[in-house]
Amino acid sequence: MITVAIDKSADDARPWIEAAKPTHPSxxxxxxxxxDLYNVVNVPTILWxxxxxxxxxxxxxxxxxxxxxxxxxxxxxxxxxxLRAWVRGETTALPEARVRALQSLPTDADQQARAEFGLGxxxxxxxxxxxxxRHFARAGELAPHDFTIRRGTMPMRxxxxxxxxxxxxxxxxxxxxxxxxxxxxx
Amino acid sequence: MAGTKFTVIDAGRSxxxxxxxxxxxxxxxxxxxxxxxxxxxxxxxxxxVSAAERAKALSSLExxxxxxxxxxxxxxxxxxxxxxxxxxxxxxxx
Numbered sequence: 001m002i003t004v005a006i007d008k009s010a011d012d013a014r015p016w017i018e019a020a021k022p023t024h025p026s027x028x029x030x031x032x033x034x035x036d037l038y039n040v041v042n043v044p045t046i047l048w049x050x051x052x053x054x055x056x057x058x059x060x061x062x063x064x065x066x067x068x069x070x071x072x073x074x075x076x077x078x079x080x081x082x083l084r085a086w087v088r089g090e091t092t093a094l095p096e097a098r099v100r101a102l103q104s105l106p107t108d109a110d111q112q113a114r115a116e117f118g119l120g121x122x123x124x125x126x127x128x129x130x131x132x133x134r135h136f137a138r139a140g141e142l143a144p145h146d147f148t149i150r151r152g153t154m155p156m157r158x159x160x161x162x163x164x165x166x167x168x169x170x171x172x173x174x175x176x177x178x179x180x181x182x183x184x185x186x
Numbered sequence: 187m188a189g190t191k192f193t194v195i196d197a198g199r200s201x202x203x204x205x206x207x208x209x210x211x212x213x214x215x216x217x218x219x220x221x222x223x224x225x226x227x228x229x230x231x232x233x234x235v236s237a238a239e240r241a242k243a244l245s246s247l248e249x250x251x252x253x254x255x256x257x258x259x260x261x262x263x264x265x266x267x268x269x270x271x272x273x274x275x276x277x278x279x280x
Contacts, residue, residue: 001273002264010257012279017257025262027254029276031198036235037243037250040276049249049272053265056247087271096247105241112221115234119223122195122232131228138223151280161280 002027004034006043006148008124008156031121035148036114039106042147042181046079048086048093056086056093058103061183072181094186102184113143117153124156133157145178196233205229249274 001024005013010028017026034040038047040059048057061072062079069075085091094102106114120135136153143149150169154161170180192208193200196215203211212222212231221234243250249272253263264272 001275002262002267003275003277004254006276006278007280010255014257016279025256027256027262029254033198033252033254034276037240037252038274038276039240039244043276043278045276047249047274049264049267049274051269051271053249053268054247055244055249058244083273099247100245103244105244106237108221108237111234111237111240112223115221115223115232118195118234119225119230119232122193122200122230123225123228128228131225135223135225148278152278155280 004029006032006035006040006152008121008152012155032114032117032148032152035146036111039104039110040148041110041143041145048083050093055099055103058099058184061181074181074183098186102186104182109142110146113139113146113149116142117149120153120156129156129158144173147180190229193230194233195230 003022003024004027005017006029007013008030013028029035038059044061044063045059046062047055047059050056060079061074063069063072063074063076066076082091086093116135116139120132120139123135124132133156136149136157140146140150151161151166154166159165174180190205191202192205193202194208194211208229208231209224209226212224212233215233216222219236219238221236222231223234224231249264251263251265253261255261
């Protein structure tokens with residue numbers, strides 16, 4: 001297992017990592033490099049990668065515990081059982097054609113949003129926070145489904161990512177018929 | 187007279203150019219299909235990677251390689267784990 005925290009600084013992720021005392025690589029991605037490479041638009045996102053370095057389960061939503069099950073409706077056991085069976089070699093992963101069919105690939109707007117995010121992140125690290133906020137907002141308009149941008153940049157815009165502005169954003173998103181989490185159907 | 191400096195961030199590296207050169211570089215990147223975020227007032231541009239390039243890499247099913255630091259700043263590279271099954275988990279504190 002490799003975990004990647006998509007956070008504005010290592011210090012944001014530090015309390016969780018130190019409490020978990022992981023034995024696996026537990027990495028920090030302040031620049032959203034992983035999000036850009038894998039088209040990650042929300043957390044948690046998981047992928048399975050086999051011994052040959054091939055994606056055998058594309059971006060999916062899975063939790064390690066049932067802490068948020070009452071909100072998400074996603075139970076941890078389903079993924080954990082499938083994962084264990086794959087790791088033990090009791091099942092094979094999805095065929096390549098199915099993996100491709102289940103993949104969600106980035107659009108031009110997604111990549112433009114990531115460029116706006118990249119400029120915003122650079123400006124933020126320069127202390128130019130007002131200019132950064134404008135680019136984060138623009139990025140969110142370009143990719144409204146990308147919560148690594150819309151929610152993930154809230155701490156860099158002085159907004160509580162668990163607070164009323166998040167709940168308002170989520171409410172509007174869901175009311176418009178959009179899911180916050182998009183787990184794979186199989 | 188020195189022109190106003192303009193920062194171009196390209197592939198994670200930032201370079202300082204004269205303003206006209208910086209904007210020209212960003213414009214060329216856009217013309218070649220790459221996303222570019224340009225802020226003339228802040229004298230900076232960020233050049234990203236095109237959707238076509240990212241989509242091609244992902245559709246190949248070859249897991250895109252990356253190197254990221256842990257809390258101690260030690261770098262880890264995905265491809266170093268070849269030969270083992272990897273569960274890759276993206277999460278966040280927010």
